[in-house]
Every structure is written in C-alpha cells, then in structure tokens.
Amino acid sequence: MPELPEVEVTRAGLADRLLGARVRSATLGKPLRWPLGREVAALSGLQVGQLMRRGKYLWLPLQHPGAEPWFQRPAAVDAPPLAAAAAAEVPRSGGLLLHLGMSGSLALTEQPGPAGPHDHFELATTAGTLRLTDPRRFGAVVWSDGLDTAPATKLLGVLGAEPFDPALTGAHLYMAFQQRRTAVKTALLAGDVVVGAGNIYASEALFRARIDPRTPCRRLSLARCERLLAALRDTLAQAIALGGSTLRDFKDVHGMAGGFQAQALVYGREGQPCPSCGAPVRRIVQGMRATYFCGRCQKR
C-alpha cells in the first residue's frame, strides 16, 4: 500500500507529536519482515528525536537522554559508574527504521484500546501509544545504531534520489535510464533511480507524462525524462495534499482514509474512458504487477 505520499502523510502527522517524548515500553506482536531483537526490551527511557522519511522508510531516532537536564546531579562525582551501568543496560542511541510494507499504517493514540489481531508493534510513550497495524506483515521495524551503520546502510543504501530533491533533474533521470533496457514503469518501481513511486503513482505519473509504460528506459529523450520527473512530482504532491491513497488498508495517524484514489486517472480503471481522449483504459501486467494506461495518449 503505502507509497511515498502515504509514508509522508504518516510522518507529518507524527513528527511534532512524538518529538521529545520518552519511551515507556515497547511490545511486539507477530513477527514482521525482519526480527526486531532484544533491543525492544531496552527501549524504555529513550527519547524520541525528529521523525524522518527516506523513500518509503521512516526513521525514528531514539536517544539516550542522559545529557538532558531533567535530573541534575554532580556529574564529576558519579558520572563514570552511572555511565558504565547505563551502557550495559540500554542500547546505544540509535533509532527504529520502520516500513509499512503493503498493508501497514501507524496510529498514535493517547488511550489505546486493546491491541487487535493485526497490531504487531507498539511503542508506548509519554506522548501516547504508537501502534503499527499491518495485516499482511510485509512491514518492518528494525533497530539500527544509526543511519550510518547496518542495517540502515544496507536498507537505505540501495535507494535512488528523493523525488523532491531540488538537485534532481530530468538530466539525471536521462543519464541513469541510458544504462537500462527495462520498461520505464518497471524502472520507476525499482526505486534505485528515483524513490517514492509504487504501483499506483508509477501508472499515474506515466499517464500524466503521456509516456507508454512499456517504453524501454534508454529510448526516452531528455525532454521526456524532464516531463516524467515533473509529472511524478505533481502526482506525488497532489497525493500528499489529499492525504494519500486508501485502496483498502491505509489510514493516516488519526485513522482517516486518504483521498487520492478518487483522483486516480488510470489506476484501477480498466475499461473506463481515458479522462483525456475517451479511449478505454488498458490493464497489462509488467513484472507481475498491474499497469494501467491509455494506449492512445501514452506514446512509446
């Protein structure tokens, strides 16, 4: 489910509320994509930093608040033994890397009800309880000591550019695509050139750019790469403004569905008239994923 807009809507809804909160406890449900080790038991007392997004991942920094002045003591006297004891019990500062997979969503509630059968991770904090609901369990919660250490480096290192990075240009797309023989839709989904477009927004952006999703990357001109990047940015920005897309599972942090799916021009609209020319929208399968497009408006 969650593509970049849904993850960004989630981040925006959580960041301010969680900033500075202290972890009370962490609870695991059924296993997710990767095991979260015994770090979970030692998260209590850590303080939440600025929630960030990279691609479809969220990074929740958790820092040891030892340097915080909420509890004053003569540091010179007992700092060494206390520091040694803390180091043995509490993980080094780091954070949780979260992924929503296909069906995940996060909610932060002050008074959470009992956990449901699809609630697989819970972080109780002084700002409320953060809960990950994910029926298909393709999502992930992983501890990393930092963004510059494993496993964060491994997971994030393969990601392409952020679509809204002002340094990213159509020329970058063009150069990267010159090396590729795959269809442009497949390349967008792969996310190693530009991140953020999943199955919905890849189809939507290609429609808006009037590019046939089957076009081999290396056949795209510079002008069409520029058009594609602009269309991708427009599509993602519109989706973020509308709270993302909800096909079935996605909810924002308040439990509200997104609104973009009603604005989809081709995704999920097989046989319906193209909003531009009226020809029936086609559905094909690329890389075992459905692709929707207009065979008349979108050119190879």
Next chain:
DNA sequence: ATGGGTACCTGTCTGC
C-alpha cells in the same frame, strides 16, 4: 551486472 521470477502473509472479491 542486469533482469526476471519467487517468496513473504492475510484478507477480500469473483466466478463456478
């Protein structure tokens, strides 16, 4: 190295 297919898991919808 690139690129394709497989696997992970559960729920919902369709057609017989």
Next chain:
DNA sequence: TGCAGACAGGTACCCA
C-alpha cells in the same frame, strides 16, 4: 452457500 483462485499499495533474495 461453499470453495478455489486471483489479486492487493513492497522489496529482498536467488537464479539465469
């Protein structure tokens, strides 16, 4: 009504 099968927003991994 029951049931098998297809399909669903992602992505790491294995093999050609």
